[in-house]
Amino acid sequence: MFFIRLLLASAVTFCFTSFVLATVLVDDEIQALRDIAKTLGKTDWNFNEDPCSAQSVWVKNLDNAVNCNCSIPNTTGCHVVSIVLKAQNLPGTLPPELVNLPYLEEIDLTRNYLNGTIPPKWGSFTRLVNISLLGNRLTGSIPKELGNISTLKSLTLEFNMLSGSLPKELGNLINIERLHFTSNYFTGEIPETFAGLTTMKDFRIGENNFSGKIPDFIQNWTNLDKLVIQASGLNGPIPLHIAFLENLSDLRISDLRGPEAKFPPLQNMTKMKTLILRSCNITGQLPEYLGKMNKLTTLDLSFNKLTGGIPSSYVGLDINFMYLTGNLLSGPVPHWMLNRGSIDLSYNNFANGSLICEHQSLNLFTTSSKGSDTGNISCLRSSSCPKMLMGGLEHGPSLSKTCGNMLSGLLEDVHRPHSLLRHGLCMCSMCSGSYQAVTKESLDFLMFRLAV
Ligand SMILES: *[C@@H]1O[C@H](CO)[C@@H](O)[C@H](O)[C@H]1NC(C)=O
Ligand SMILES: *[C@@H]1O[C@H](CO)[C@@H](O)[C@H](O)[C@H]1NC(C)=O
Ligand SMILES: *[C@@H]1O[C@H](CO)[C@@H](O)[C@H](O)[C@H]1NC(C)=O
Ligand SMILES: *[C@@H]1O[C@H](CO)[C@@H](O)[C@H](O)[C@H]1NC(C)=O
Ligand SMILES: *[C@@H]1O[C@H](CO)[C@@H](O)[C@H](O)[C@H]1NC(C)=O
Ligand SMILES: *[C@@H]1O[C@H](CO)[C@@H](O)[C@H](O)[C@H]1NC(C)=O
Ligand SMILES: *[C@@H]1O[C@H](CO)[C@@H](O)[C@H](O)[C@H]1NC(C)=O
Ligand SMILES: *[C@@H]1O[C@H](CO)[C@@H](O)[C@H](O)[C@H]1NC(C)=O
Ligand SMILES: *[C@@H]1O[C@H](CO)[C@@H](O)[C@H](O)[C@H]1NC(C)=O
Ligand SMILES: *[C@@H]1O[C@H](CO)[C@@H](O)[C@H](O)[C@H]1NC(C)=O
Ligand SMILES: *[C@@H]1O[C@H](CO)[C@@H](O)[C@H](O)[C@H]1NC(C)=O
Ligand SMILES: *[C@@H]1O[C@H](CO)[C@@H](O)[C@H](O)[C@H]1NC(C)=O
Numbered sequence: 001m002f003f004i005r006l007l008l009a010s011a012v013t014f015c016f017t018s019f020v021l022a023t024v025l026v027d028d029e030i031q032a033l034r035d036i037a038k039t040l041g042k043t044d045w046n047f048n049e050d051p052c053s054a055q056s057v058w059v060k061n062l063d064n065a066v067n068c069n070c071s072i073p074n075t076t077g078c079h080v081v082s083i084v085l086k087a088q089n090l091p092g093t094l095p096p097e098l099v100n101l102p103y104l105e106e107i108d109l110t111r112n113y114l115n116g117t118i119p120p121k122w123g124s125f126t127r128l129v130n131i132s133l134l135g136n137r138l139t140g141s142i143p144k145e146l147g148n149i150s151t152l153k154s155l156t157l158e159f160n161m162l163s164g165s166l167p168k169e170l171g172n173l174i175n176i177e178r179l180h181f182t183s184n185y186f187t188g189e190i191p192e193t194f195a196g197l198t199t200m201k202d203f204r205i206g207e208n209n210f211s212g213k214i215p216d217f218i219q220n221w222t223n224l225d226k227l228v229i230q231a232s233g234l235n236g237p238i239p240l241h242i243a244f245l246e247n248l249s250d251l252r253i254s255d256l257r258g259p260e261a262k263f264p265p266l267q268n269m270t271k272m273k274t275l276i277l278r279s280c281n282i283t284g285q286l287p288e289y290l291g292k293m294n295k296l297t298t299l300d301l302s303f304n305k306l307t308g309g310i311p312s313s314y315v316g317l318d319i320n321f322m323y324l325t326g327n328l329l330s331g332p333v334p335h336w337m338l339n340r341g342s343i344d345l346s347y348n349n350f351a352n353g354s355l356i357c358e359h360q361s362l363n364l365f366t367t368s369s370k371g372s373d374t375g376n377i378s379c380l381r382s383s384s385c386p387k388m389l390m391g392g393l394e395h396g397p398s399l400s401k402t403c404g405n406m407l408s409g410l411l412e413d414v415h416r417p418h419s420l421l422r423h424g425l426c427m428c429s430m431c432s433g434s435y436q437a438v439t440k441e442s443l444d445f446l447m448f449r450l451a452v
Contacts, residue, residue, distance in 0.1 A: 023070055025052045026077040032100035033066070033080070040114070041092035042085065052078035063087065072103055082106035090114055094138070096121040104128055110156075111135040118162075123148040132156040134180070144169040154178040158204065161185060168193040175199055182228065183207040190215050190234075199223060206230035206252070214253075219244045226250040236280055237261035247271060249295070254278040260305065263287050272296055278323075279303035286329070288313050302326050302344070310334055324348065 025033075030051070037045050045051075045066075051058040052068035059065040063086040070078040080101045086108060093116035098107060105127050114136040122128075123145025134156050141164025142157070152173050163185040170179075171193025179197075182204045189212035190205070200221045210233040218227070219241035227248060236258030242251075243264060249271045260283045266272070267289040273296060282304040290299065291313025299317075302325035309331030310324075322343045329348040337343055 023052050023054060023068075024050050024077055025068060026079065029080055029101055032097055035097040035100070036083075036095040039092050039095035039097060040085070040090045040109075040112075042088070042090060051080065069103065075103075079103035082108070084108040085112070087111040093117075094119055094122075094133070098122065099124050102126065106130040108132045109136065113137060115139065117141075118143055118146070118157075120145040122146060125149050125151075127151055130154045130156075133160065135159045138162055140164070142167055142170070146170065147172040150174055152176055154180075156180040157184065158182040159184075163187065165189070166191055166194075170194070171196055173197065177223075178202040180204045181208065186210060187233075188212075192217070195220065197221065202226040204228035205232050205234075206254075207232070209233040211235075213258075214239055214256075216241065218242065221245065222247065224248055228252045229254075229256075230276070230278075231255040238264045238277070238280060240264060242266075243268060245269070250274040252276040253280055256280045263306075266290075269293070270295070274298040276300040277304070282306060284308075286311055286314075286324075290314065291316050294318070297321070299323070310337070319343075 030047070033045065033051065034047065037043070046057050049057045051066050052070060056066075056068075059067065063084060065082070065084045066080055067082040067084075068078040069081045072079055081103055082105055083098070083101075084106065087110065090109065090112035092114060094109070094114060096119035098104060098119075099121050104125060106129060108130065110132050111134065114133070115138065117140030118133070118138060120143035122131075123143065126149075128149050129151055130153065132154070135158070138157070138160040139162065141162065144167035146152070146155070147167060147169025150172065153175050154177060155170075155173075156178065158180045159182065161184065162181075165188025166181070166186060168191040170176075171191055174196070176197055177199055178201060180202070183206070186205070186208040187210065190210065192215075194215070195217035198221055201223050202225060203218075203221070204226070206228050207230065212234060214229060214234050214236070216239050218224070219239065222245060224245050225247055227242075227245070227250070230252050231254055234256065236256035238253060238256070238261065243266060246268050248269055250273060251266075251269075252274065254276060256279070258281060260281050262284045263282055263286075264277075266275070267287070270293060272293045275290070275293075275296060275298070278300050279302070282301070284306065285308035286301070286306055288311045290296065291311055294316070296317055297319055298321045299319060300321065300323040302323045304327055306324070306327040306329055308329065310329065310333070312334070315334065315336045320342065325344045326347040329345070329350060331351060333345060333350050337345070
């Protein structure tokens, strides 16, 4: 009897011991976490609990978690593989000590108040796949050492205050699929070395101060699904061979300086869902074939020099947003346009625009070249008139003044009070000559513009 009990006890002890061993973070990494917490300003990690234990208090939710892997081949104990700390108001800086977590695959510090620079030491990560530092207050340039992280697939640095030119060494990121650099102060040209990044799927560089032309080599990124070059500083025209990127479903280019150019040949881009070519100095007529892009839900061709009428093929579009503001379009406004999603035809030369002022979803204010001659300029002062939408570099400063408070209120959310103002994107009700309460649609649209 005694013997059996002894046997049982030792079996239990054995099980317990091996269970504990299998779920304990190695000491070096515990020390690393202490250092990291200090640098980030993360005060609520509970070091009385093992970060890798089964019911870890270290995994609060998807946005606040330290995740471990306890079965990495040829290693003992557990290792931290991801740190996700989103929107925690972290006040510190980026910890160089993260490299003391050698099995780390993911760092996500999205939407905090981290300042300072990106540590060059991070170049020594050997398993890192994802870095997101979106929406912080980081300054300085991207360290060239990041080009050493050959495992990297996603580098998200949007909505910070980073500057300098992009290091040519990033062209060594042979597995990269996502580079998000939107809304920083980057300058210089896109490095030639990026030509080799053919694994790229999602490239966003808008709201920066780059120089030079949109590089031709983008045509070789045939896996590209999303390309965002809105107000990037790059010059036009849009490279014709962008037409090779038949996998693109989301193409957004705006505020291109440079010579006039015809509409790029996009007829083979049948996967397109969002097409924004806004303020790109495009001349000529609206292409008939856009009407056959049956996945297209957002079309923004505003502030170009497009002429002619609305092609009849467009009746087939199942579209949510269509912005053709600020062109030279003429002819009648087709009747079907009255009953579709948000459509803005303002600032064109349409024949009978003034008739439809009261239609909620359609903004035709000043669509008519005849202006006040038609007698319907009264729409301008009606409190129930459709909301105005304006934009483009040229229109920026004055409208920003008009809409200033509303915009800065919205922009607090993305930690970038200056970003929209900087590029003069602006939207507000112009009905009474000053802005009114922002409508839900215009908010949606603004958020959509921000692509957050
Ligand atoms: C741990 O890492 C190994 C090897 O990288 C992998 O096969 C396994 O799926 C990982 N386990 C967990 C729970 O992530
Ligand atoms: C584990 O170590 C053995 C012997 O050193 C080696 O053959 C094997 O490739 C290693 N496995 C991994 C996944 O590193
Ligand atoms: C990296 O991010 C992608 C997209 O969010 C996700 O699907 C993937 O699981 C992440 N990989 C790692 C190793 O965290
Ligand atoms: C970071 O912000 C803190 C205040 O939150 C400030 O004291 C410090 O100087 C800033 N550091 C940098 C590099 O901007
Ligand atoms: C990392 O990058 C730097 C600068 O690009 C380079 O000098 C260094 O040799 C690289 N280190 C390794 C281990 O590849
Ligand atoms: C952008 O760069 C140009 C020089 O390329 C400079 O003249 C201009 O002031 C910069 N604009 C901003 C907003 O930094
Ligand atoms: C595209 O790739 C091909 C083959 O690698 C190369 O010959 C060509 O120069 C590249 N085109 C551009 C514009 O970089
Ligand atoms: C589109 O993507 C698929 C799968 O990612 C790929 O096989 C195909 O070659 C791509 N299309 C083009 C035109 O490159
Ligand atoms: C558009 O093209 C015309 C004619 O080539 C040019 O004069 C004008 O400056 C261009 N606009 C922009 C914003 O670059
Ligand atoms: C569209 O695809 C067809 C058939 O593959 C090809 O002949 C044509 O050159 C392509 N057009 C453009 C503008 O890419
Ligand atoms: C505009 O006028 C044309 C004919 O001139 C007519 O077919 C069309 O229905 C009118 N549109 C609206 C919205 O009244
Ligand atoms: C113009 O607006 C007035 C209201 O101010 C309205 O009575 C009139 O019918 C409108 N004219 C046209 C042509 O729509």
